[in-house]
Amino acid sequence: MRIALLEDEQEQADRIAELLEKDGKQCDCFPTGQAFLSAVTHKSYDLLILDWQIPDIDGIEVLRQVRLNLDWPIPVLFVTQRDSEQDIIQALDAGADDYLAKPLRPGELLARVRALLRRVHPEVEKEELVFGPFVIDTTRRTIHCHGELIELTDKDFDLTLFLFQNQGRLLTREMLLERVWGVSSDINTRTVDTHMSRLRRRLGIKPENGYRIKTIYQRGYRLEAVDQEAESA
Structure with a gap:
């Protein structure tokens, strides 16, 4: 399974990618919304992980573009420091499938990733x-x-x-x-x-x-x- 990660903090991106790859996934990391959107429209991914606060395009707008331009309901997990009820509602209403607040707990992140992948690929x-x-x-x-x-x-x-x-x-x-x-x-x-x-x-x-x-x-x-x-x- 291949995962695309939108995360502008290099240390955080490396940590998440390492976790996923140890769990048998491939992870491509992108520091900007533009680079992320270009990749997901030309390559094959099974899951997207989005941070919210990105320098060029915020995660919510990236999610809207994904839902507008991709022709299948790829699962999306938000991973961000924004954890108010209103933030969670906004992300889910914009098309996110799940939401996880930082700081991350590695086991929970992997469990949520596996659950989303099972949901979209039950076969x-x-x-x-x-x-x-x-x-x-x-x-x-x-x-x-x-x-x-x-x-x-x-x-x-x-x-x-x-x-x-x-x-x-x-x-x-x-x-x-x-x-x-x-x-x-x-x-x-x-x-x-x-x-x-x-x-x-x-x-x-x-x-x-x-x-x-x-x-x-x-x-x-x-x-x-x-x-x-x-x-x-």
Whole structure:
């Protein structure tokens, strides 16, 4: 899981990042709102942690921009010295999912991070995931459609699992290369296009099976659930 942290105090940022990384997370730290917003709109993150008082853009405005511009409900945790009831209400009303006042207690921070990640990715701890006719066994690394086993390479399985775990979310080619292939976007992104085309055919991802892979021009792909009644109307 990758986390983006908005924190302008370097010592505090280093402390939080170290805690998260010891817990098996990746953490990218940003000292300004502009740098943070640029990153979260171009990279793939699973959770955002925001401080309130930042030199260029305060955390509340950053949160509003996140909710306005991201196409999926990424969980957001506020971590700040502002701890009045009115501050908490303002942050939650602006779209925060949880609020934690400084000074931080390391165990509580990690517990709240884990809880938010479980809420948005409940399938992470499941061995078998069901999406309409598609059944994904994460232990055996198999996929069935209407009960029929679909033969896939390891990389195609990883790509399929990532797509279904993030359905409805725009996934850029760069994100897919990073999260599925584990490489930077320096390599030819035709790799992603080739695999995506093959998945459409092999898995039968089409409206009749309840899903489609939509190509977003010059950006990437989005797996969408299809309302079959609306399609046939």
